[in-house]
Amino acid sequence: MKFEMTEYGFETETEFGKLEISSNEEKGFRPYQLMVSSIAACTGGVMRKILEKKRMPAQSINIEVKEVVRSQDDASRLEKIHFHITVQADGLTDEKMPKILELTDKNCSMYQSVADCIDIKKTYELVN
Template sequence: MKFSMTENGFSGDLPYGELNVSTNEEFGFRPYQLLVASIAVCSGGIIRKILEKKRMPAEDIQVDVKEIVRIDEEAGRVAKVHLHFIIKGEIDPSKMQGILELTHKNCSMVRSVENSMEVVETYELV
């Protein structure tokens, strides 16, 4: 990956397309948004894979970021993210706690931040 300075932030030409990052939302994604999005989507993808392996494929998964706690005194550091998964499908509720534990263990983004931020995962089955 390579990023180049622009008038209002940085731009990267990635395989899928151009990514604009800026501290101003008018000109690109804010860095903390990309961090939270990476954690949310990685976790959602792992849940999806686990459910498929357990022969309970989800019809749909929504990831609702319920809370983001930032610490202004520490340069706006993200201290906590609460992810709420809304899962549609024929899912056995008795297996969900284990699925969340496996998700937490196998999501590379969660593992990357585990010693610096709290990641809370809740769910509802619909």
């Protein structure tokens, strides 16, 4: 990837189109939004694969970002993220879900990259 400076931030061309990144929400994605999105999408993708391997394929996985806490210092680093995951999968129960979440965290590269420096909370809801 190659990032080029623009009037409002940076941009890069991807195979899916132009990605514009800016500290101004009106001009592009904010960097912290991309970080949170990466962790959420990685979590969902890994969970989907785990459920398939356990013969409980997901009909749907929805991840809502309930809370993002950023530090009050100059860097405004991410301190806490709360994801609420809604899952529909045949055979998935409340008893099985803690192990699914544990395996998901263990195998999600984005989660593992930040687990020691961002408090990531995950809650879930199972739907039929």
